[in-house]
Amino acid sequence: MSGVTGDNPLMGGEPRVLYDIGQMRGFRPGGPVGFVPTLGYLHEGHLSLLRRAREECRVVVLSIFLNPLQFGPEEDLDLYPRDPERDLRLAREAGVDAVFVPDASEMYPEGFSTEVRVRGLEDLLEGRSRPGHFAGVATVLARLLNIVGPDRMYMGQKDAQQAVLVRRMMADLGFPARLVICPTVREEDGLAMSSRNAYLDEEERAAAAAIPRALFAARDAARRAERETGGFDAGALRALVERELRGEPLVELEYVSADEAGSLGPVGPETREVLLSCAARVGKTRLIDNVVVERLRPGAGGERKDGP
Amino acid sequence: MSGVTGDNPLMGGEPRVLYDIGQMRGFRPGGPVGFVPTLGYLHEGHLSLLRRAREECRVVVLSIFLNPLQFGPEEDLDLYPRDPERDLRLAREAGVDAVFVPDASEMYPEGFSTEVRVRGLEDLLEGRSRPGHFAGVATVLARLLNIVGPDRMYMGQKDAQQAVLVRRMMADLGFPARLVICPTVREEDGLAMSSRNAYLDEEERAAAAAIPRALFAARDAARRAERETGGFDAGALRALVERELRGEPLVELEYVSADEAGSLGPVGPETREVLLSCAARVGKTRLIDNVVVERLRPGAGGERKDGP
Numbered sequence: 349m350s351g352v353t354g355d356n357p358l359m360g361g362e363p364r365v366l367y368d369i370g371q372m373r374g375f376r377p378g379g380p381v382g383f384v385p386t387l388g389y390l391h392e393g394h395l396s397l398l399r400r401a402r403e404e405c406r407v408v409v410l411s412i413f414l415n416p417l418q419f420g421p422e423e424d425l426d427l428y429p430r431d432p433e434r435d436l437r438l439a440r441e442a443g444v445d446a447v448f449v450p451d452a453s454e455m456y457p458e459g460f461s462t463e464v465r466v467r468g469l470e471d472l473l474e475g476r477s478r479p480g481h482f483a484g485v486a487t488v489l490a491r492l493l494n495i496v497g498p499d500r501m502y503m504g505q506k507d508a509q510q511a512v513l514v515r516r517m518m519a520d521l522g523f524p525a526r527l528v529i530c531p532t533v534r535e536e537d538g539l540a541m542s543s544r545n546a547y548l549d550e551e552e553r554a555a556a557a558a559i560p561r562a563l564f565a566a567r568d569a570a571r572r573a574e575r576e577t578g579g580f581d582a583g584a585l586r587a588l589v590e591r592e593l594r595g596e597p598l599v600e601l602e603y604v605s606a607d608e609a610g611s612l613g614p615v616g617p618e619t620r621e622v623l624l625s626c627a628a629r630v631g632k633t634r635l636i637d638n639v640v641v642e643r644l645r646p647g648a649g650g651e652r653k654d655g656p
Numbered sequence: 657m658s659g660v661t662g663d664n665p666l667m668g669g670e671p672r673v674l675y676d677i678g679q680m681r682g683f684r685p686g687g688p689v690g691f692v693p694t695l696g697y698l699h700e701g702h703l704s705l706l707r708r709a710r711e712e713c714r715v716v717v718l719s720i721f722l723n724p725l726q727f728g729p730e731e732d733l734d735l736y737p738r739d740p741e742r743d744l745r746l747a748r749e750a751g752v753d754a755v756f757v758p759d760a761s762e763m764y765p766e767g768f769s770t771e772v773r774v775r776g777l778e779d780l781l782e783g784r785s786r787p788g789h790f791a792g793v794a795t796v797l798a799r800l801l802n803i804v805g806p807d808r809m810y811m812g813q814k815d816a817q818q819a820v821l822v823r824r825m826m827a828d829l830g831f832p833a834r835l836v837i838c839p840t841v842r843e844e845d846g847l848a849m850s851s852r853n854a855y856l857d858e859e860e861r862a863a864a865a866a867i868p869r870a871l872f873a874a875r876d877a878a879r880r881a882e883r884e885t886g887g888f889d890a891g892a893l894r895a896l897v898e899r900e901l902r903g904e905p906l907v908e909l910e911y912v913s914a915d916e917a918g919s920l921g922p923v924g925p926e927t928r929e930v931l932l933s934c935a936a937r938v939g940k941t942r943l944i945d946n947v948v949v950e951r952l953r954p955g956a957g958g959e960r961k962d963g964p
Binding site for chain 1: 677681767768769770771772773774775776777794795798799800801802803805824825828829830831832919
């Protein structure tokens with residue numbers, strides 16, 4: 349009977365590994381499908397998405413595709429870490445039913461020329477540093493959503509702008525799937541899990557922990573200001589993160605920004621959740637991280653960003 | 657029992673008229689869905705699409721949405737002819753099961769910011785005359801495809817570039833629906849059916865027939881050249897159309913182009929189907945039309961476009 353398990357995802361066992369689009373479209377074992385799109389080199393962050401999908405859906409599909417469209421010409425596409433065997437082992441352990449592993453010619457056959465853009469959102473924050481990045485993300489996800497046909501798609505809060513932009517794209521183009529954003533998973537010292545952490549040497553790795561430390565310090569300061577003054581100033585939080593990170597010689601800060609978490613628009617008096625996000629280089633490695641600071645009483649005192 | 661027919665599209669009777677996206681998504685009576693997207697003001701061309709859908713699909717959905725995204729600021733959005741009551745009557749007569757009639761705020765709610773582009777194709781021919789037009793077409797159709805969820809979508813060959821571009825977009829973004837392109841339907845004197853024909857006064861209407869006459873003359877000349885010389889020259893066909901139309905004082909030619917029909921790329925020795933397309937103003941009305949000229953023996957003599 350054991351030969352059956354490989355064919356029936358709902359009976360556990362080895363995930364089906366699907367290389368082409370026809371196979372992926374044909375994989376319809378029935379029941380709600382949860383989908384976790386990744387670039388591969390899985391870490392605990394990805395696994396938390398897979399576990400959540402496993403809890404909520406009858407079928408779990410993981411895609412591994414190092415999408416060239418979302419890397420700029422000066423970026424680390426060729427260096428990006430890969431370990432397909434380990435990825436498959438982790439997928440099996442996480443109870444994944446199907447792993448979709450297309451190659452670039454399957455995803456972008458000759459003549460491919462469609463581009464999905466999310467105007468406004470694509471130009472902010474990461475978009476300013478990485479022109480074309482979000483068009484690459486939106487385009488590949490629109491394609492994957494149509495090929496995989498999930499009921500729910502799972503992504504991490506670490507890529508906060510990606511989450512906002514993909515939610516917008518899915519609503520605008522009418523994709524019926526629900527986007528589920530899961531909390532950032534962190535190392536013991538707070539560093540956000542990322543495949544790119546593999547680039548860091550020992551000294552850089554230690555220095556990188558200053559990034560979450562600074563963000564957490566700002567969040568703590570916001571909590572304190574709310575208790576003491578009834579509110580907090582988003583601009584002051586941003587300045588606090590900057591100050592903390594300027595003091596770390598191995599961390600080269602690129603930006604710190606405080607934005608309305610749902611829209612990435614400016615923080616105003618009615619803003620309930622402030623996204624405090626930053627990007628920095630540690631050695632040659634570019635890292636991003638963020639925290640969301642909730643306003644307990646939006647509209648109350650303390651927010652005087654544009655004030656005197 | 658007659659009250660039932662309105663609820664069950666498969667029993668005939670009045671089409672369901674659906675105004676919001678939730679209703680449209682909820683309309684799933686079962687069986688293959690054929691979808692005809694239109695701007696409204698239906699004519700015999702649209703009806704031919706509906707009839708084809710009716711023959712091939714269990715469920716037929718018509719959308720009527722005068723999509724502002726595909727009209728330029730100088731174009732005829734506000735003047736575009738409308739007759740919703742007549743459209744509904746024609747839809748009923750054509751056996752349509754559901755008519756989706758969203759308004760602009762339903763299709764483009766506040767914050768809408770996604771754009772689907774088909775690079776290369778969007779800039780040629782009509783795209784050169786109508787910047788932004790095809791982004792508007794691709795965006796609305798990606799959204800409609802996700803909302804309606806058809807198995808087949810039907811469009812007319814009159815909008816030849818649109819057909820090529822939408823086919824590309826659907827393949828690139830992985831939409832599972834099949835695109836069915838139906839022949840151009842013409843008036844008795846050859847003029848291609850178009851809602852915009854309603855703009856023409858009597859004299860203009862007579863002059864407009866010169867457009868199909870010129871295209872047909874070129875097609876006939878190609879047939880003759882193939883019989884006599886074994887091939888035809890695409891550039892010569894283009895010149896023939898130009899010459900014919902320059903002689904018609906009320907027709908102000910915008911372009912005539914000869915392109916590979918499947919890709920809109922340049923005609924080469926191996927091209928099997930040549931799309932001969934043109935745009936012209938007759939009075940204030942902009943009209944387009946095309947014919948596809950098949951090469952009986954691609955690679956044979958006659959094609960010396962870039963030759964001496």
